[in-house]
Amino acid sequence: MLKLNRIHHIAIICSDYGRSKIFYTEILGFTVLREIYREERKSYKLDLEVNGLYQIELFSFPGPPPRPSRPEAVGLRHLAFEVTNLEEAIFHLSEYDVVTEPIRVDETTGKRFTFFTDPDGLPLELYEK
Template structure:
């Protein structure tokens, strides 16, 4: 039986590295663990810490193709971040001009959540603990 311990990282390819770097570090407040420029690929790789336990790898590649997310496309649906207080989190990212959907209630868990998008339209979720 295969034993998976935890999710190690999530990889995201962005179209505008500086814009996405600002979004994930300044707006979402993720800590930079390591930033590497790979000359042979003309690509940055930015390792970001999430809650001291998880990692997002932000990649830039020249001219990446777009990926549909709406209408609901097959594949990874969204990336969700847990927050302690959804109103505070929404207020914070709204201050940066990030548009969020109205806060909803998860019918199964009774927890509150909302969706928003990163600079490339990747669907992201805030989910209250």
């Protein structure tokens, strides 16, 4: 049997590198581990740390094609982040004009959650611990 240890990283391609860098570092508060510009690809690669556990790789490429990101589209549905206090997290996002959906309750676990999007419409979730 294949033994996978953990998720190593999540890669996100953005359409506006500067806007997405601000969103993921200043609004969501991820720590920059490394930022490089790859001249041969005309592309930035930004490695972000999420609370010391996981890494998000933020890429920019010239003219990336749009991808459907509706919640029920085939493929990756969304990326979820655990929070301790959902109201505090929603309030923080609202201070940056990030709109969240109404709070819902997971019918299986009884936990509360909400969705919002990154600057490119990638569905993101806040899931209360």
